[in-house]
Every structure is written in structure tokens, then in C-alpha cells.
Amino acid sequence: MTVKYTPDHEWIEITGDDGIAVVGITHHAQDALGDVVFVDLPAAGTKLKGKEVAGVVESVKAAADLYAPLTGEVLEVNEELRADPSLANSDPLGKGWFFKMQVTDLAEFDALLDQAAYDELIKNS
Template sequence: MFRQTLSSTRVLARSFRPQLIQRTAFLSLRGYATRKYTPEHEWVSVDANGVGTVGITEYAAKALGDVVFVEIPEVGTPVLQKEQLSAVESVKAASDVYAPLSGEVIEVNQELESEPSLINSSPFEKGWIAKIKLTKKEELDGLLDEAAYAEHIKE
């Protein structure tokens, strides 16, 4: 009886090993692509290839109200950190969107032209504005992490 239990435990342990390895790989990748924030309510998520996806935070989207227009930057446009990247207009106000990092715009979210409300309904997934190939990755160090940004919006 003891042998059966011991051998079945080994089989069970082996069957979970690939899942554990996959989960560890996912978590390490996820850790690299952690979102960073600016005090002006932009966010950026940088992938392993040095491409940052940029948008405005849920806090900013709620403060603006219903977004009715998004000015999309052109692909190939060079941007510098803290310079205007885009603009967002809502029923309440218009607001400039600043580049959280320096680089070149390599992709834009064309869906925002016909459906600007994606910024309100899905600011982190479907409501992103542009993807920037970073030229100064060290600028990431000056951005807020999630905890620091949460403290910032409490003030």
C-alpha cells in the first residue's frame, strides 16, 4: 500500500511540473511588462522588445467623461518624453496626452477613430493610443509604479 501511494505521488508531481514551469515563465514575462504611470495620468507597458504601449489611465478616462474624439499620432513620428503625443476630447473637456517615454511611433490604435469610447470602456486593453519603439529605456526609472500612482491619485 505504501509503495502505491509513493509511486502515485511521484507521477502526480511530474504531471504538475510543466504547468509550474509555464506559470513561472509567464510571471517573469508579466513582471517585465508591468505598467508604469506618469503624474499626468498616462500609462505605458513595455514589452521585451523595447516597445511601449501608451494610453491614459482609468482615473483620467473617468475624470474626462465620455470620450468623443481621439487625435491619433502618425506612424513614424518621433516623440520625446513629456511632449504632446495625442489629444483626447470628451463631452466635458479636451486634454493633451503626453509621451511617457522617448521614441518613435510604430503603431497606432485605428479603432479609436471610429470608437473613441474604447478609452472609457477599456483604457488598458482596447483603448491604448500608440505603440512607441523606445530610444531611452532608462526613462522608465523616472515613472511611477502602480503603488506610487495609487498614492498620487489619492492626493
């Protein structure tokens, strides 16, 4: 399925027809943050609304909130990322994913930015 992006620099990919999605931060976000040293991830079972704070990413430069891109329930967090936060820098779109969620309103996905719109957003920021 397609990867979409938020204006807050999260990415989300719905992995199948079941509405399960993987969430992480973009290359742009990890570049802006610098070396990630800590992540505070939501607990499995947490119900989130789109744009609600889901966690925190701390780097040597700053701390930033992590937002839920869509409404749903957290199914799993990336324990490997919790143990090695540098994965958010070295592989933000792969091993550095943050959490998986069951999306409750797939229509929200269509409202997110596609690759071209996200590229335009970061070009102008």
C-alpha cells in the same frame, strides 16, 4: 513587463526586450474626462520626446493633451480607438490603448511611477 504611469495619467507597458511599448490613458484620466468622443493620435513615424504632447483626447466635458511618457518613435496607432473613441472609457488598459512606440531610452521607464506611487498620486489629487 510592468506597467508604469505618468503624473499626467498616461500608462505605458514595455511588452518585451525589444523596447516596444504600448501607451494609453488611465482609469482615473478617463473618469475625469467623462465620455471620450474624439482622439487625435500621432502619426506612425512621429518621433517624440518624453513629456511632449503626442495627441489630444476630447470628451463631452473637456479636451486634454496626451503626452508621450518616454522618448521614442510611434510605430502604430490604434485605428479601432480612432473609429470608436469610447474604447478609452470602456477598456482604457486594454482595447482603448492609444499608440505603440519604439522606446529609445529604457532608463526613462525606471523614472516613471509604479502602481503604488500612482495610487498615492491620485488619492491626493
